[in-house]
Amino acid sequence: DAGVTQSPTHLIKTRGQQVTLRCSPKSGHDTVSWYQQALGQGPQFIFQYYEEEERQRGNFPDRFSGHQFPNYSSELNVNALLLGDSALYLCASSPGTGNTEAFFGQGTRLTVV
Amino acid sequence: GESVGLHLPTLSVQEGDNSIINCAYSNSASDYFIWYKQESGKGPQFIIDIRSNMDKRQGQRVTVLLNKTVKHLSLQIAATQPGDSAVYFCAENTRFNTDKLIFGTGTRLQVFP
Numbered sequence: 001d002a003g004v005t006q007s008p009t010h011l012i013k014t015r016g017q018q019v020t021l022r023c024s025p026k027s028g029h030d031t032v033s034w035y036q037q038a039l040g041q042g043p044q045f046i047f048q049y050y051e052e053e054e055r056q057r058g059n060f061p062d063r064f065s066g067h068q069f070p071n072y073s074s075e076l077n078v079n080a081l082l083l084g085d086s087a088l089y090l091c092a093s094s095p096g097t098g099n100t101e102a103f104f105g106q107g108t109r110l111t112v113v
Numbered sequence: 114g115e116s117v118g119l120h121l122p123t124l125s126v127q128e129g130d131n132s133i134i135n136c137a138y139s140n141s142a143s144d145y146f147i148w149y150k151q152e153s154g155k156g157p158q159f160i161i162d163i164r165s166n167m168d169k170r171q172g173q174r175v176t177v178l179l180n181k182t183v184k185h186l187s188l189q190i191a192a193t194q195p196g197d198s199a200v201y202f203c204a205e206n207t208r209f210n211t212d213k214l215i216f217g218t219g220t221r222l223q224v225f226p
Contacts, residue, residue, distance in 0.1 A: 033214075041219075042218055042219050043157065045214065090157070101147070102147075
């Protein structure tokens with residue numbers, strides 16, 4: 001079992017550009033959540049996808065959007081990148097809703113210059 | 114790898130000693146709590162969880178204590194090893210908001226030989 005996998009591992013983008021990050025959940029998991037972790041802070045919830053729909057959203061602007069595919073993999077898209085979007089973006093998967101253990105990927109380190 | 118937290122509270126312990134990492138949570142409605150370990154350059158790794166109907170749960174070398182009266186959570190690591198060096202986060206969730214984890218600020222554990 002490969003666990004949660006994310007790609008790419010590192011990415012450098014220019015302010016104003018758009019970026020797409022990808023996540024494959026752990027085998028058997030159908031729920032994917034995305035988190036943003038700024039340096040020195042804990043992860044902040046962006047949104048969660050279940051059954052190909054966004055189920056809940058954190059306090060992030062509409063520039064942040066996502067998608068879940070029938071195979072449960074997910075993408076995070078960020079438009080009009082700002083310098084402040086530089087962070088580690090984490091994907092977590094879990095086996096459905098409710099209070100269950102969430103498994104995290106290694107993250108994608110996004111640097112906006 | 115890149116440092117997860119540059120200015121986090123730090124706990125320094127000698128190898129073989131026991132470690133206690135504390136966490137205060139703010140939402141009295143939270144009923145599920147998780148401790149994560151995050152090594153430099155990696156995503157958070159699940160350590161142990163506890164539900165609000167319990168006040169203590171033990172794993173391998175780790176124990177989580179929950180005091181709902183004062184909204185306090187602690188992680189005890191027995192016989193701390195150099196491999197335990199990492200940043201530790203507590204996270205909370207509620208049955209009414211099961212879609213996202215709310216993370217604390219984190220504590221850096223440094224283990225000296």
